[in-house]
Every structure is written in C-alpha cells, then in structure tokens.
Amino acid sequence: MERHDHRLPDVWLGANFWSRTGGPLMWRHYSPTVVREELSVLADHGLTMTRSFFYWPDFQPAPECLDEEKVSHFADFLAAHAELGMTTVPTFIVGHMSGENWDPSWRADRPIYSDVWMVSQQAWFIEHLTARFADHPAIAGWLISNEIPIYGGQAPEPVVTAWARLMVQAVRAGGGRQPVSIGDGAWGLEVSGHDSGFSVRRLAELTDFVGPHVYAMETDVIRSHLKAAFICELAAVGDRPVVLEEFGLSSDFASGAKAERFYRQFLFTTLTAGATGWIAWNNTDYDDLAAQRPYSHHPFEMHFGITDSRGRPKPPLKALEEFSGVLAAIELTRCRRADVDAALVVPSYLSAGYPFHDEAQRRLAAAHGEQAYIAAREAGLPVGVIREKEDGGLPEGYRLYLVPSVKELAGPSWLQLAELARGGATVYVSYCAGESPDQRGPWWSATEELFGVRNDLAYGLNDPVDDVVTIRFTADFGDIRAGQTLEFTAAGNENSRAYLPVEVIDGRVVAVDRNGRPMIVVKEHDSGRAVLSTIPVEHFAARRRGANPEDTWRLYQALASLASIPRPLGVDDPRVLVDSLERDDGVVFHILVSEHPDRARIRLDGRPGLIKPDGLIKPDGLTDLDGEPVGDSVLLDPYGVAVLRSGAGDAESTGGMSGTGAS
Template sequence: MLLHDGQPWLGANFWSRSGGPLMWRGYDSGLIARELSVLREHGMNLTRSFFYWPDFMPEPDRVDDVMVERFADFLDRHTDAGMATVPTFIVGHMSGENWDPVWRQGRDLYGDVWMVARQAWFVERMTARFHEHPAVAGWLISNEMPIYGEPATRDTVTAWAQLMVQAVRAGGGTQPVSIGDGAWGMEVTGSDNGFSVRDLAELTDFVGPHVYRMENDVVRQHLTAAFVCELAGFSGKPVVLEEFGVTDAFVSREHAAHYYRQILHNSLLAGATGWIGWNNSDYDNLHEQDPYRHHAFEMRFGLTDVDGNPKPALREVRAFAEVIAHVDLPGCVRPDSETALVVPSYLEHAYPFTEAGDHTYVFDVLRQAFVAAREADLPVRTARERDGLPAGRKLYLVPSAKQLTAPAWRDLAGFAEDGAVVYVSYSPGNHGVQRGLWHADVNGMFGVEHRLRYGLVDPVADDEVTVSFVADLGSLSAGTTLTFRAGGNEHARSYLPVRATDAEVVAVDQHGEPVLLRRSHGAGHLVLCTFPLEGMAAALPHVNPEPTYRIYDALGAMAGVSRPVTVADPLVHSAELRHRDGRRFVWLVSQAEEELTVKPVVGGRLTDLATGEPVDEVTMHPYGVRVLSHKDS
C-alpha cells in the first residue's frame, strides 16, 4: 500500500481551472493554493500532476526554466496544504487531443533511438530537479501512452519503459514509479496494445488502471472498476485506481455521487489501495481552448465546479476518507479467499491459431461471473491459469469456458479429487473458428456422453431458459425453479446436449434437457452446467441481478465456503476486511435505486462503527454503503 503521511493515496488528477493543460503559461499560485485547500478539506492527500510536454521541453535539449520554477512553486503549495503529488513526465495526450513538442516531427516515441533518448533525458532532468522535494510522492512516466504513442510490439514498449524507469533512478528518484498507461494491456482487457501489465510490473512499483466504461447494466457498471482492479492485482504490486470519474454532460450530479461511492468502495473491496479521481475542477471558462472547444463534455469532469464549489461526488470522497481513516485501512487486509475464479490463459496469451475474440470473450464472461459471485456474497479471488492454478481452494468457478489448456483441466480434476467443488459451465465461444469446448475428455471428467455434431451448434431457441431442480444442490432444494434470459450471438447462444453416464442430473430445462450435473470425484465434486449462463448474461443489457448468483450461492454452501456475512437480497453485497489487531469490518453495498432494509445473516454480531450499538436490520439508501464492525459471538 502506498502512503502519504500514513494514509493511502486518495486524490485527484489536477489541472488548475485557470488553464487546464495550459495552466503553466498563466500560472496562478494563489488560485492553486485555494484549489488544493478545497481538495484537502474533503479528505484528499494527493494529486496527480502533469509536465505538459510542449511547454516544459520546447527544444530537444532544453527544459523551460520558467515552467520548472512554476512547478517548484506548485510543489510548495502542496506542502503548505499537507498534500503530495505524483508528477507525470511524457504528457502529449490529454482529454481528447494529442500535443507534440514541435521538434518531434513524427518520430516514433518507442523505436526511434534519438527520440527515446530525448524522453529519457527529460525524465532524468526533471527527476533530478525535484526528487528531494517532500511533496513528490511518486512518478508516472506517461499519460495514457497507448493513445499518444499508439500501440506497438510488446518487446519495444517494454524496452522503452525500462529506459524511462532507469532515467527516474538515474535522476535520483527513489519514490514509487509506474508507467501511466492505464493498465489496458492484454492481461486485463484481452486486447494487446504492447503494454503488458505482466512485463511492466517487473519494472514498476504499482499498477494504475484507468477505467471509463460505457455499459448497459447498472450493476456491471458499478463493479467493472473493481473487477479490473482484481484482474490487475495478480502481480502483487499495489493497485492504484489512477483514473476514474464522470462528466456532468453524461450523468446527473446525484448519480455521479452514486458512481463515485460505488467505485471507491467496490474497488477497495477488490484490492485497490489508492484512488485518484478525474479530475479536480470544471473548465467552463475554457470553452474556446482545445481540447475543451471540440470535446465540450471534458469541461465537466470536475469534483468542484468552475468557481471551486464542491460537487456531490467530492463529498462522497470525503465520506470515503472518513471511513478508511476510521478502520485504519493501512492495518487492514482482505481475508484469504476459499473461492477461485479461474482466469484462462487465453485472456492474455496468443496461442498459435487462436482468434482475437477468444481473448475479449474471456473478459466479458469473467466479469459477469464476478458480479454473480458478489451477489452471492462469495469472497472470490482470480486465479490465473498462466501462473499455475492454486491448490487448496474449496470452490473453483470456471464460467462459460471455451478454452483451458490440457494441463489445467487435469489440475481441476485433481482439485476435485482432493475435496474441492469444481464448477464448469459450457461455452463454444463467440465466433465460428474451432467453435466448441476445447477439452479432450469432457465425457470422462464430468461423467456424461455429449451429443454434439461436428461444425454445428445446438442453439438456445427460447428467449428464456427455465431450470428446474430435480435434486438438491447446496442451498437449492429439489423443486426450485430458476429462469434465465438467453443472450449472445449465433455462436455463443447454444448449449451442450448430454446424457448422464456417471453423473447425477441435478437440474433440467423446460425441454427436459440436463442443465446441471454433479459427479462425485474422490473427496470432492465436479459440477457441469450445459448452458453458458455467464456468457448469455454478459451479452444482455439490464440483466443483473440474474439467477446465476443462486447457483453460486448453492455451490458455496456445497463446498463449505466461509462467508462471515450474507444478505439474501442480491442487490446488497457484503464483504469483509480484517485489521491486524483482530478487528473485523463488514461492508454492505447496495445496488438498488430505492431504499432497502435488509437483515444480514452473520456468524457473530454486527455493531455500528461509530457507536458500538448492536445492529440487526440495516436500512440502505439508494446505491448506499454501510460499514459495520463484526464481532464473533
């Protein structure tokens, strides 16, 4: 966890309302002091700042002394406010426009040796000038370099990044450093832009996702940044949600506050330990200045308005700051998880003769499974096949799986033999190339005989799939009926026709076709779902909560997964953090647009965080968050 004065990084990306990216030209020290004061009053201890490259490096062998002195004053104003900043070096992209120093003249930012040397020189010079200032908390090499420099090959990008980080160290910088690329690499998104989260983590001190998603489902929207943080945390480096935010042009201020509340708390529960919102101020007075002239919505991302008045989202940041101070977040950890969400290596690795759709489809189905796990109050962690699947979990979720490697299938069978519950839902993928489940022995592993025909799919013809349980499964009793909406294209919206051989049919659809089958294997169980429930839901708008969470809840009960607190309503999610001194804290997060009253089921008792009074029922405000103390009986 990265700290400033003993507290996690919590702040805003900063451009003064006096000029946006051109603030250094008409620098107003007094105004900046006032702007910082408002942020500090609302619990922030940090900004992310920017060396606007055309101004700071007007010639290939010269930095502008006037700009440098203005940045020195900017740092002093942070010290006065009790704040720190993370300077960003190569700032050629910002808010919908790219700006080059005039001397670049189209040279490749990664592969042109002279151009790379000029960047490294600039990084080293600026670091040498400011590394001893107490207001410098860390460094970022770039701002969204995949947009400014465009995607490139992985080897080229990694070599460029290595030289930039070395330049920071050569300049005397000992503070944490990262790239500023947004963590948009293949390991997170399934799309290869050359910025490998895995490779760059070897060079850097933290991972910094930038998350601005356009979605069609409220629950997915509120949990996507959390899921990205979960995916990005595999390297063991701190995860700082380096950019996130909303513009008044796209969302009401009331819903902007809801969004900030959800992103802050949900990403915390998914492992993020730092947050830098986009951004500090509105820019209504810059309507004739690029990029705001042509990207007018960019004027309204501020946490304060153009007059410096706090907007509702900034008050949510203050409330979040109070919570993490109250629980002493630096002393807290997430409990170890007994549930593994398996991340196929096909998300991040381009095996020979595979398709781009194989990668991005994995992201979509995993995110939907993550949503269902949260709705079931399962404390889930991702487990990457690429790093070797970990043994010792009680429950393994493999949602809508088209592809795992052959050794991974054997590992999963071994985990079941050792006592785990392994759940796999079928999917043929979402395109027509080698369409089908890449598993050599699905029959032997799951105790079935599949009835597939080569080159064809068995389409889900109905818009709804009614699943009737004919046997108990964990918390789901025989006689229970669940209804699922069917989504997906002509490839993905299909099922696996099977008949049971060595498995028990647990549930069937409205046509009597097996949907869930359970096979005992050693000390554990293998559960096969013949429908791509997560994939179908991922393809649908406004679908959550959907009944997959009921199946996950049942699997958790069947596997004996520990869930300290559960809530029956899937619109209220629970999770726990534990302090090293033994205290335990429970988060309840509502995804309902109306007020809800829920009665958590708890092993022990819940008390109010502030008063210590016992809590039995909890009233949740719309999209609200409640944090409680959890004490054993």
C-alpha cells in the first residue's frame, strides 16, 4: 500500500533567517552587504531558500499603514535572493519570536482571531504585502504566522479555522499564487493530543502544506532521533505535503559534534518519513545582541545558528550541505516512498474529540504509536501510519496491522479487525489498561471472536506485573523458535503497569511468563490470524528512560515473518534503521541510519532485486551513490548514514555522498 507522499513542486532546503545585524529588529538596522554575505554562506553550502519574517510592529506601525522604508528593505532582501538563485517564504503575522511576544502599538489587547476590526487589519496587512511581492521570482511560498498559538492564544476550532480561512483568502486577494500555510507549528490535536483550536486536519483544507516545528526534549537517544519522523507521519493527516518549517538546536545545549549528529539523524529519518522540505532554525548566531530582547532574557536563543555571529559555518551546516548533495544525487522530486505491507494504527481517540475523554489518554495514544514506530523501524519493517476513522473503520489492504498498547478503539473497528484477519491479514493488538484510574481497563469488543479469549479481570482492580517480564515461547512464532525468550522491563504508573488475565477459549497460547500465564495468544482466521499480547510492551518502553532498542522489535520482526512480508534488503540489527525511496526510472535508494554510538560494520542479509514468478529474489545489483559495488556489509560511522542504490536507471544521474558516515 502507498504511504503518504505528497510533495511540493520544488524541494525546500534552507534556514529561517534573521540577519545578525538585529535579529527581529534587522529591518531597523538593515545592511544589504551583510545580508548578501549571510545568504552567500548558505548558498555556498547547498541551501536554496530561507523563511523570512515581516516583524509586525515594524511593518505595520498604524492601522492600514505600511512602513515604506521597511518594505523597501524587504525588496532588496528579495533581490539578494534572486542574485544567488535562492527563494524565500515570507511570514506575515510575526508577534511571537524566540521567547517573547511583541504587539503592534495599536493592537490594544484586541483578540487576534475574533475581533472583527483586528481580523480585518491582519487581512489588510497580508493582502497589501502580498500585492507588493507576489510576482517576484524569489517568492517560493507564504506563511500566515509564526507560532501564533503562543501569541494569539488558543480558541475554539471553528473560530481559529474561520480566521485562518480569511488570512489565506487575503493572500489570494493580493495575487499570491504560491503555496501557503499557517505557520502555527502543527501542534494541534491530531499530532499532540492537545486541542488548541488549531486542527491540522481542518487547516489542511485551506492550505497547501503543513509545517511542523519540532524542538522536543527526550530521555532516549533513538526516540529523540525518530521523534520528528513520527511527527511527520502524524502531520500528514490532512493529505498535504509536510515541510519541517522549524527544527534545530542551540549550541548551548549540545556540543558541535553532537549537534551535527542530531541534524544528520533528523534530516535522513524525516526524509524517509515523507518530508518534502527542511528549514533549519536558524541562519546565524547573535552574540553581538546579548543586551537586546529576547536574547537578553533567553540567551540560549543567540546560538541556534548554523553559522556563528561572524558568518562562519557551524557543524550543523556541514550536515545540511551533505544532505543537499544526497537530495541532488537521488533527484528527490522524481522519488516516492516505497510501498509497504504493514500498517501502524493510530486510534481515532487521538483526534476525534470524543466527549468524556481526557487529554492524558490522547497523549498516551500518541506515545504508544511513536514507540511502535520506533520498534518497527528497528525491525526493518517500514510501516504506513494509518488513522482509525471517527466512530470506527480502518483502511484495508495491508498484510499486517499493528495496534500497539491500545486501551480504546471505536466499536466497529474491533469487528473489522476480525474481518481483516479472515481476509488474510495478520492483526496484532497489545493490551493497555491506561494510566487513568477512571474507567481503567480495556474499552474493547469481540475479544472472544477476535482472539479466542475471555478476559479474567476483577472489576475495579488491575493485575500488576513483575519488574521484568520474561516471556518464553512454547511454540514457533514466525521466525522465533519454541524455547526462545524475550524480555521486557515494566514501566508506567500504578494503573498501566499491568497485564490482561485471560481465559483461553479457542486461541492458541504461544508464549507464557514465568508463572505460566498466557502472554502471546494466536487465533487463526481462515487465511489470516489475530495475535494478542496481554502485556503493553510498547507502553513499557515509551515510559522508560534509555529504553531503545528493546525486545519489541524482535516481536515485530516475527510478526512480519508470520505475515510473509519480504525484506529485500535485510539488516538484522535493531540499531540500524532501513527504509527506501523509489525513483521514477526504477532505481531504489536504500537509506541506512545507524544508531550505534561507535563505528560499526553492518552485514546486509538480503539483496535488493526483482521478485521472479517462482518467488525467489533476482539480484539486481547494489552500489553506493558513486556506482561502486557494495559487498555483504557496509561500514557506518557513529550515528552515520549510508545511501545505497539498486535497480536500473541512469547511473550517471547520481553523484557521491561523502561524509555522511558511510565507509
């Protein structure tokens, strides 16, 4: 089945831009010379665009008034881009920036989204600035705001959506034909579980792309490296291209080497997660502005630059330059994500806003999905992230469905899972009681029909597990042999750190714990099967510091074997993440991302190729991007990346990718 793969006509790779002459006040201290120096450094390292900002207090000093001096500075800014063959995406309503909110002097605390006069002033501002610059060749797109939920606050979804519709219409009224989006950070209900009023799904109906802003802190290295990738998967709920509109880190928070490592991981894991653009935060450091707000009170904000305050490249710019080379080598606009046979189910409870359902449970559903995504990637099992429909229903056509640590699905979905199993799919579900004491336990239906078990719960109580749960397989399970064991360290609170006691009716127990209690139960359904894990393995890992990799990846690998999902390029190492892109001439690019902290030689256990009618894989060649044949292994630097290619196509259309961590 196809994964989300909506793309902009051009690949955006660039940086959010404030000149070192003033940060947000750059238009008061504008230097054409310095701006051209700053842009030249970016262009020299393979970046092709910027995201720019109309700092609102400066550009609209009074109602229905533009500051012509600032507008002329922006015109020169566009000219500087054109001179270098670069483009920019201007951002209109910039009242929040880097830890402080700034109002135009005339706002007088009027509500941003619902005061009619205030909304009309924003629309006027957007329409008139768009009219000034819509035909300029350096304009690549438009953004309505910068993280406006922080500046304008939260509001009911209908109010926010109505405001957003008027703002987008103002761009179109001004003659803006380029792609447009909101600039809100994509932090809405469908991604975070928190209902701020900024619905990713509803806003996608009005816009041309969605732009996550990702700065998450973490307690697990692999979770940190894959967090933005999973956010990309969730943000595609509206079937729009995903552009990483903001990402990065302050060098006050990470060493140079680890900052470069983070950028490299972020770029390549989001590439295989369907991102179509990357705009780093931000272009430069601001050491000369230490006494200027917001840097005076948020001094770490001075050091998010990919160049220092003298314009010299910092380590993240090296990672961006290497990534630029790979994008050119594979010709990303000609590529699509490879189809998948496995689906990771996101419950509708994350986004539907059902009554009497709390935010904590929504956030838990997102955390479980993220951990399952990590385990699948560790298992070498690319997945399509699919969403349950409101009030029930799942997309069909996958060989394997993963429903991880689930407390709740809508009633019709439980019935459909049995139908999918009867139709030949392998359906995996793991139990979770949830973290809330309110209605604790499984909101499930048809467990006897689906799994061949009845729950043996006592009302109002749960069934705690040992600190470490070791499960022993009593029968072969996919590529796991009878007698083998998996180990899971328990975590969670007093409600969730529990298992599901069951009475087995016509299911088959294939794994037990040390007390002989059923841990994995399989029920055959015609040509398919349903697999129940009575312990929430994904929940345990999601709630642990430094958990990954843990044995859920091995369980998922066995599920893939049960579902007969081939792995043409197999890597039996959970610290190497493998996914692929397919180009329109038949070339397949295999992207290997190492999670090893040391240099590692990685054995390639499969060969990419064409599956012949007899079911065997016909070798079709495996090379690096320089066309050099690859043997049975590849050497990866610590947290490094390798891009390999197979298939036909024009070998001369690709180039090398030195320095990404492959040897």
